[in-house]
Amino acid sequence: MRLKTSTLFAAVALAAASGLAAAQTIKIGIMTTYSGPGAAQGDQLDKGFKLYLKLNGSKLPPGVKVEPIFRDDTGANPDAAKRLAQELIVREKVQFLTGFVWTPNAMAIAPLTAEAKVPYISANAAGVSLPRISPYVARVSFTLWQSSYPLGQWAAKKFKRAYTVVSDFAPGHEAEEAFTKGFKDGGGEIVGSARTPMTATDFIPYMQRVKDAKPEAIFAFNPAGKQATAQMKAYADLDLHKAGIKYIGTGDITTDEELQNMGDAALGVITVHHYSAAADRPANKAFVAAYKKEYGEKLNPGFMAVGAWDAMDLIFHVIREQKGKIDPDRTMQLIKNYKNPNSPRGPIQIDPDTRDIMQNEYLREVRKVGGQLANVELETVATQYKDPWKEFNKPK
Amino acid sequence: MTHAGGYVADSRIRAIEWLPWVLAVICFFAAPTYVPLGSYVLTMIIFALSLDLILGYGGIITLGHSAYFGAGAYAAGIFAARVTGEPLLGLLVGTLAAGLLGLITGLIILRTRGLALLMLTLAITSLCLEVANKATDWTGGADGLGGFKVQPILGLFKFDFLGKTAYLYCLVVLFLCWWLVRRLVYSPFGASLTGVRENNVRMHAVGAPVYQRLVISYTISAAMAGLGGALLTQTTQFVGLKVLGFELSGELMVMLILGGVGRIYGAFVGPLAYLVAQDYLAKQFPEYWYFGIGAMLVLVVMFARGGILGIIDALIARVRSRPS
The missing domain is CATH 3.40.50.2300 (Response regulator)
Structure with a gap:
């Protein structure tokens, strides 16, 4: 009887553990700008992320889900961005940070990524020295x-x-x-x-x-x-x-x-x-068509929408490679070797020495x-x- | 009214006045992940207290109080970047810098009243903002001032990533500010300030040194705002141009009105309610959260002129007047 109980207990525990593994949700903190004079730029990032999630959101290992958590930094507002990023890390326990229209905001949060070991992928902020602040910063946008x-x-x-x-x-x-x-x-x-x-x-x-x-x-x-x-x-x-x-x-x-x-x-x-909506690469034509289908025939995607798209693609690649079990250091290793021959802007890759984009x-x-x-x-x-x-x- | 201050009210600390402090400590243990937000709320309470002193008690209407908050923030930031990251010295430097700015500007602008005064306060903020924007070698301009280290408090308590030290640090500083404001408000000096607010001409007639009282209160208030700014700098280890912005002044006034102007605890309740609501709304509706803030303000202005504390007063009065 005693044996039976403990076996049962072990079986339940095992089931619970595998259940946990099966329903794994990876939170991605996304900082963009929804209010103030910079809202037009933030909107581009927002549209790029959401389009990627809509079209490719299911391309993950079985049982792994991605939950984006959007935040409004209200513009180039470094101290607010820093507080929001801190809350995303501490309270929401995000495993990736991305987005960020503004370099000042990105510069302010970069030290946090090293302290908390949360990889941050810049989808726009272009300040040239950004990846040097923390080893957990990489960039898919541009300098x-x-x-x-x-x-x-x-x-x-x-x-x-x-x-x-x-x-x-x-x-x-x-x-x-x-x-x-x-x-x-x-x-x-x-x-x-x-x-x-x-x-x-x-x-x-x-x-x-x-x-x-x-x-x-x-x-x-x-x-x-x-x-x-x-x-x-x-x-x-x-x-x-x-x-x-x-x-x-x-x-x-x-x-x-x-x-x-x-x-x-x-x-x-x-x-x-690095990007024009008018480019006739097949990957770009497909991207622009999908964008117009989602947001209206008159809207063209700008380079920030592509930055967001590629940032999400990189994050999905890293999640797939690790089968949903995210280790920050392994993540950075994978990011350094990331290559995408079919970005809407043409072939891109991350320079392993600088963690910056090559395009x-x-x-x-x-x-x-x-x-x-x-x-x-x-x-x-x-x-x-x-x-x-x-x-x-x-x-x- | 209960907030007359001066000789009218009993200045002993009532039991209920310990409630905010007990709650603050409970929050620290009960909601550790909200501690960074908590530090920000505490800092804004200090800032709101400083505004309450001149707006609520002295009747000085200003939309430029962020000039002093920002002066303190930048002074502390530059001090940490250039001299030493010792936090208590940094607080002192921030407080003194803002107090000095308050004294100099107060001497000039407090000769005016009403709209002229309002315009001058705005002008001073704009001037400070432009100086900070242009003096990029010192302030970093639009990129902000970062990269400085703040040393452990008294060499013992390190600022941790979870923000626990920062929270307690802010709480202690707020307690000291509260104690000071309370002493001031319940002193003859506080009574004379209320007199100036209620009837300026009469205060002149009874021979009270109105201008001098206003300048002193303005300087104290500016210094306290600077203390808040310095605290923000040290707890976030970053200074951005927004600390000098006109939006911050406006936001602060909104917080104070929301809590209840002219009463110490209005400055406690307002920032708490505003920032928690903002945090909740920004989380639920990242794209439309300003709408929620706007709706809340319209409701308060339409139905609760005395702010949240005004509503509570009215409720208590209704309960008491009910025949038992």
Whole structure:
């Protein structure tokens, strides 16, 4: 009898244990921006994540489920983001962190990921030194050096004098630095530079200053969203195009979801970036079609939606590889070897040394395709390109 | 009214006044995962207390109190980054910096009243925000100031990841602030402040040094706001531009109105109710939570002018007046 009871007990315990293993739920903390002036960018991340979960949410080992937990950081608000991330880790016990539109927020939470051993995959925040803060940070988005430096090199062959206008926060400073280096090393001259407030909505004064300096090109970076449209409108309103000043920059200034609002002023604008909704790769065509089916025919996915999509793909890959039993160090090992030949933006992989993304950078021009404005890819200026800043600034 | 202060009320600590402290300690043990939120609530209570002192008791209407909170936060952050991460010294530096700013600005703006004063408080916040935004070498600008280490308190209590030390640290500092505000409010000084709020002209007529009283209370309030800011810096080990933002001032005033203006415990109840509601709503509806906050405020303004404590007062009055 005694034996029987204990056998029964063991059987129940075993059943309970396997039951637990069978119904494993992995929580993913997703920080994005739903309120404030940055809500347009946050919306892109939100749509990218939700589309991936809807289409691929079931592609997991049997019994493993994923539960996304969304939080609103209300914009570039590092202390709020830090508190929210801490709560996600402590209270919700998330095993991954992702999302983050804003570099300042990402920089603030990065130390937490090391303390708590929670891997964080940046779906957008592009501050170049971010992965160096913690060994549990990886990035699938981009750095400003990846686009601005080759653009500077390209521009030096076309123009002699350029003016830079960037947003006044870390990614803006990096875009300015990278473009300036590429442009000057190629023999160009920077005739002036301006930094606009992060929340600027009026770009007329800055564009007037550019016009007065009479450069051949203006290099711009802003955090995409509505600001990209506002800056494009200022460029058009002051007739900079007619004054012979070419508008060039990172893909943020002609981001696909905003492009239709910019009007014909955007025609001919040259950018270097890793993603265009108009690219004709099969993976991208499928992605854009799925996106339009879900969110409406008129909406184009921007690079942030792709960042979110790829971040989720990476997390799903890591969960599959570990069959749902997540170990943070093993996770980081797997992330370092992550490769995806079929991202909507083309082949991507994580650089194992820096945990940063390697991807193709395309030179694009805004043209009309089928009556719609589109970032048409002209050539691939860099293939499987590592972040050049980290090449110039190796850790000592 | 019960919140007249000064000589009118009995200044001894009533039994019920120990209730918040007992609850705070119970929360610490009962809900360990809510401790980081708890630290933030305690910090905001300190900030709300400081506003209550000038708005509720002194009648100074300001929408720029975050200038002092932010000054304290940045002073403590810069001190930790450049000099030493000793937390108690950091608190002192934050408090003094904000108090000094309060004294200087108070001397200028308290000569005005009403709308002019309101505009000036806004202007001061905007100025401070712009300074912090531009002085990137010191403040980090829009990227914020981080990467500094805060040493263990008294060399003994390390700030842990779960935020337990931070919570108790905030609780002790809040207790000291509460004790100070209570002493002030129930002193002749507090009575004269209430007098200024209720009838400024008459206070002049009886020969009370109105301007001097206002400047002193404003300085104390600014210093206390700075203390709150320094506390936030140390517990989050980060300072962002939002601490100087106009939104924070507005949010703070909303919290105070929600709790009940002009009474010490309004500053306790308001931030608690607001931040817990915000936490709950943001969790349930991450996309639409501002709507819930807005609806809550409309309801309070329409039906409960005295805030949550006003509702409780009314309920107690109704129970007492019922014939038994």
